[in-house]
Amino acid sequence: MPTTPAAPADPAAADPAPTPSHAEAWNTQSAAIEAAETRRVADMEQAARDARERVLAEVLALPALPGVYRYFDAQDQVLYVGKAKNLKRRVSSYFQKDHGGTRIGMMIARIARLETTVVRTEAEALLLENNLIKALNPRFNILFRDDKSYPYLRLSGHAWPRISYYRGAVDRRHRYFGPFPSAWAVKESIQLIQKVFRLRTCEDTVFNNRSRPCLLYQIHRCTGPCVPEGQTEEYRRNVSNAERFLLGETQEVMDGLQAQMMQHAERFEYELAAELRNQITALSKVLQQQAVDENSATGRDRDVDILAVKLQGGRACVNLAMVRGGRHLGDRAYFPKHVDDATAVRLLDDEDLTPAEGDTSVEPPSPERLVLEAFIAQHYLEMSVPSLLVLSHPVDGALAEALSLQAGYRVTTQAQPRGQRRIWQEMCAKGAELALARLLSEEGSQQARTRALVDALDLSVVELDKFRIECFDISHTAGEATQASCVVFEGHQMQSSQYRRFNIEGITGGDDYAAMRQVLTRRYSKMAEAAQNGTGRLPDLVLVDGGKGQVSMAREVFEELGLDLGLIVGVEKGEGRKVGLEELVFADGREKVYLGRDSAALMLVAQIRDEAHRFAITGMRAKRASIRTGGSRLEDVPGVGPKKRAQLLQRFGGVRGVAGASVEELANVKGISRELAEEIYRALH
Missing domain, CATH: 3.30.420.340 (UvrC, RNAse H endonuclease domain)
Structure with a gap:
């Protein structure tokens, strides 16, 4: 029986709507991502334009007064700190030119806001500028790393004074000599004092419990004031002579010793005269070993800092040599950061000021001068400054004025010395050259090692x-x-x-x-x-x-x-x-x-x-010592960290020894103030 063909189904029902292909979906998603990225970039550009307009409006409102200005980027990171005699003129100069892709242009493009502080004088501006530089670490300023405090040679205020190495806050009860550029310089000076004046170096805790002199007495490095036989006027004279020697009064000390020797000889006290003769001989040898001419080191030349700067291979070195009491104590090298970027910005400042001041014949300062000025300003902010600075390059006179204002006495700078000072300057410059060459050599070697490791492990490293x-x-x-x-x-x-x-x-x-x-x-x-x-x-x-x-x-x-x-x-x-x-x-x-x-x-x-x-071993040993000695009692004292706790345990041989120490003995430990010593004493009792 023939069948009737079925009626054709609805085309819409027979052929459902085609689903988009993977390619079409990918294109749609990519378009959405691209549109979002375009909007994000546009928003960022608009935000940058708004920030620039706000900055320009603030610049127009600045006063024509001396002060300090700070630039910040969009992440609120400080870019640059500068000073100005005229804030309005100086800050506006940054935005009046097209600096293109230069370092200064890169910095200006990142400025999102600024802050200013008005002061009374340029000297105050200089001090505030460098305080802020040390506190904020700006990207486009010359930065010198904060080093440890300088070591001193301390003569204690004990009835029978002790000579020792010291680093930290000073205490009026004691006499301090220095600062010294290194721990080695202090220890060498202590050895000289022992050889010539035979002062004690033992801790007060040891001194108070001696019943007979130690080995230093036997080898003639100490007169033994730890026992009654050694507590004589001779020891007090030696202390006085040592003080005068450290203050640079070497000739006076020599004359006094010779006069005493002759007096003993006239009284037929030949043994005492022979001891003084040996002391004079030892002192003469010490003076002959000094690199400084003692005859010329008089007056203000007794305490002098010599500074020399050297630039090479994109790095800079400032070498600081110290003369204290007429004796050359050695030198120390410093290596700043951000030299290229910072000098570019500072040179722009000076170029912009030249036409405004009407003196186009003045050349902009050299990078060496800028580095030297940055070091002097930052280094002496929290340190005592001698009255004379011998420099390898001349610096701004406002810098000496600011140092004088801070120190309370006149500070002089000299860049073209003669005679003995010229010798000091040449020695310091040679030291800067050698230190910078050594640094570049070490950095080159370390960079080669880094590159070798990256290549050996086949790592993809962009920078x-x-x-x-x-x-x-x-x-x-x-x-x-x-x-x-x-x-x-x-x-x-x-x-x-x-x-x-x-x-x-x-x-x-x-x-x-x-x-x-x-x-x-x-x-x-x-x-x-x-x-x-x-x-x-x-x-x-x-x-x-x-x-x-x-x-x-x-x-x-x-x-x-x-x-x-x-x-x-x-x-x-x-x-x-x-x-x-x-x-x-x-x-x-x-x-x-x-x-x-x-x-x-x-x-x-x-x-x-x-x-x-090494780092793991030292931490483990400190923790183990704390566990074994019950050092946790010290850990509970506010202000006593791992280093101070280790020093206390080492000095007194454990917690029992710390608990048995008096407040005065605790305060004599390096880094322990009188207030902290009292807190420790209360905690352990």
């Missing part, structure tokens, strides 16, 4: 100067006081300010694998989240001190956190644990690599690994 390595090590004693260290290598050098220690708890004693897992988890859990949000940065390489076991533990942590396994490299000991035979173990499955005993890359790896080991 070698920002290549960052973090290295971890575990340290304990039979499972006691376990600590982990993390040290950082960046910018071709170790960054000690970024080192971290981690107390490892909640694991079985001696389980290094569990300790490594804990420290890596604590270190990178938050860092990984910050890196994903664009607010942080992970290192380019993570070194762990250990072989396959440590690396496998690191791999587990990184897998849990979703981090790249290619970052992890283990440093495995070679055969017999010999240095130079180490092999590198990778977490991403690559074969082990032996770089070779003479490899520059292995030298860098070993340097970082050894630093991590």
Whole structure:
């Protein structure tokens, strides 16, 4: 039976609407992303224009008075701090020219806001400027790293004074001589004082408990005031002569000793005369060893600072040599940061001011002068300044005026000295040249090591100067006081300010694998989240001190956190644990690599690994000592950190010794003030 053909279905029902292809969806998504990015860029440009208009409006409202100005970028990071005799003219000069792609143009393009402070004089502006530079660390200012305080030679206020090395805040009860450029200079001076004047160097706690003189008395380095037989007027005369010698009155001391020697000889006291003769001989040898001409070191030349600057290879060095009491004490080199950027900005300042001041014949200051001025202003802000500074380059007269205002007496600068001062200047300049050459050589070697490591591991590093390595090590004693260290290598050098220690708890004693897992988890859990949000940065390489076991533990942590396994490299000991035979173990499955005993890359790896080991060992020992001695009682005292606690325990032999010490004895410990000593005494009693 024939069938009737079915009626054709509705075309709309038979053919559903086609779905977009993957290509069309991708194009749509890309267009949306591009539109969003375009809007974001437009918003940023509009925000930059609004910020620039606000800055220009603020510039127009500035007063024509002396003051200090600060530039900030959109992230509120300070870019530059400067001073001006006329704030309105100086600040407006930055925005009146097109500086293009120069360093100054790059800075101006980033300015989002400014702040100004009006002062009374240019000298006040200079002091405020450099206080702010040290506090804010601007990107386009010459910066000198804050160094440790200078060491001094201290003569205690004891009835039988002690001569000692000292660094820290001064106390009116004692006499201080210096500052000295280095600890070596202080210790050498102490040895000279011992040889010539035979003053004691023992601690007061030792001095108070002696029943007979120590070995220094036997070898004629001390007159033994720790026993009644040595507590004589002779010791007091030696103290007085030592003070005068340190103050530069060497000829007067020599004349006085010779007069005393003749008096003893006339009274037939030949043994006493012979002792004074030996003292004069020793003092004469000391004076002959000094590089400074004692006959010319009179008046204000007794205390002089000599400064020389040298620029080469994009780096700068300022060498500071010290003369105290007519004696040359040595020198110290300083290496500033941001020299190229900062000098470009400062030179622009001077060029803009020249036409306004109407003196077009004056040449802009040299970069050497700018570096020297920055050092003088920043260095002497918190230090005493001698009345005479001998310089390799002339500086602005306002600088000496500001130093004089701060010191309370006249400070003079001299750039073209004669005679003995000329010799000092040449010595200091040679020292700056040698120090800078040594720095460039070391930096070149370290950069070569960094490049060798990057090449050996086939790492993709865009900016070698920002290549960052973090290295971890575990340290304990039979499972006691376990600590982990993390040290950082960046910018071709170790960054000690970024080192971290981690107390490892909640694991079985001696389980290094569990300790490594804990420290890596604590270190990178938050860092990984910050890196994903664009607010942080992970290192380019993570070194762990250990072989396959440590690396496998690191791999587990990184897998849990979703981090790249290619970052992890283990440093495995070679055969017999010999240095130079180490092999590198990778977490991403690559074969082990032996770089070779003479490899520059292995030298860098070993340097970082050894630093991590040292940092872990010192932390572990301090923690272990605290546990064994009950040092936690000291930890509860506000102001007593690990360093001060270690000094106290070492000085007094443990907590019992600290508890048995008086407030005066506690205050004699380096870094312990009178107030802190009283707080410690109350806490332990």
